[in-house]
Amino acid sequence: ATLGRAIRARLAAQRQLREREQRLALALEASGDEIWECDFAANTMIRFTPHIELRIPNTTEPLPLDRLRTIVHPEDTNTFDTAMREVLKGVRDQMRATYRLALAGGGWIWVQSYGRVVERNAEGRVRRIAGVSRDVSEIMAQDEALQRINQDLERRVESRTRDFQIANEHLRRTLDDLRNA
Secondary structure (H helix, E strand, O other): OHHHHHHHHHHHHHHHHHHHHHHHHHHHHHHOOEEEEEEOOOOEEEEOOOOOOEOOOOOOOOEEHHHHHHOEOHHHHHHHHHHHHHHHOOOOOEEEEEEEEEEOOOOEEEEEEEEEEEEEOOOOOEEEEEEEEEEOHHHHHHHHHHHHHHHHHHHHHHHHHHHHHHHHHHHHHHHHHHHHO
């Protein structure tokens, strides 16, 4: 009877664990976030939920870490490198960066990546970082549109200010002419 209860308890615990894993998998799928891990000892990266079709294999198999860097937009490599370097040098335990990655079909996608050190070696050096990446292309496009609108508005204000200054100068001259007359 005791063995039977232990077996039933173990089966119930396994069922609960499977249900939790399924809920987690559904939540991750619904979020659209991509989960990744960088293993610096093996110099590899694993994409656990590759939602984004990047110009690197869309697989959950380990990829050489340098492959990721080759698809970072040239203007964003400094941002990417700095974020990773700060974690590797121990300046930070967390990595956060927004940068563009090359898409498989061409073009670029803006991603925001958050990572955290999850393992260190015996000397205290970072061995693994785990994190998520999210597509923020729409947010970045809206931000760029807002910047363009602000720049256009500033140009209009400057133009109207000049027009008013010219009109005021013209009125001042006209008043001076009237006074002189």
